[in-house]
Amino acid sequence: MTEHNAFVLATHNATKVAEYHYITGLVLPGWTPASYDGPEPVEDGLSFRDNALIKARVAAAHSGLPALADDSGLCVDVLGGAPGVFSAFWAGHRKDLTANRNLLLDQLSDVTDPHRTARFTSALALVTPGGAEYVAEEHWSGRLAATSAGDDGFPYDSIFIPDGQRPGYQFTVAEWDTEYRYRKSHRARALAALVPAFEALTDVLARG
Template structure:
């Protein structure tokens, strides 16, 4: 079985990518990265994704995928954006990040709470060839968290396109529902033609 390393120490992301990859390349195993974390000092999702994928490809000698993603809130000028994981500080506390964002938006009325999840996936091959693809998932932010599922900002993100009367956050979605619609799955669809060459 062919293998590709996903440049993350987050087991949730490895599981999510494996489920998405299996739909188009069941012979491709996604493995987690066990090497040192590079300094993510890029100021765009693409720059950070490439930094992580280059490090993983160099460390393992395998083709490497890396995702850099976050939530971009329109009324905040696209923030937290690339700083989504560190919005409340360097400790990378998902609960604190979510609570701070809700606090910052506490006086913002529902029509102005539009946001989108953004994912950029980088593919770096051992020969140094590099590609990036992007997926965006539009929606808006709820005023309080709901649902036990997902991670990060999922419990406050209400995607566009749900049936009338369905105001569920991604935290209330099943993993299968999320994998079919998410920003990562949208980016991954752009990645498919590249994966078939591995």
């Protein structure tokens, strides 16, 4: 076994790449994410799990390496879990992330604070070229601010206030230190839940 095993990170999103490089170093010593230069499949699944598996299967087949893919989104309780898997396209088909956020704020403009509960969800799929598949889904609960604050991370981060902050310190995720956000995020939680799968894969690679 080499000192570090590689897996391909099935995304072209530079912000996600930076986050996954950071959290991989925290929870997966011995593994290194490789860049992905393959196709982006049509994400036509009806759940985060389905879409993560679609992307990971294509990346594993293209690269010949174990592939990690995530599908993430914002689920708002008063909207029955929407935008959910449609988070990236909420305002249309162009993936205009700022427009997505602003439309959501408009839709919630008359909703009072106690009813603005929401959660970020991330499904992570690990797929090997041999066809083994592992999926973990985790959540990050909070509520939505009435206005945007902060400019770090993804646009939805600037309206999401995570649970558990001290009274008087109710900051949106976009106002947090970048590395602190990485450690607390739904993606970090999902990757931590996949550690046993990576450990099993390490044993397989060590045998040969």
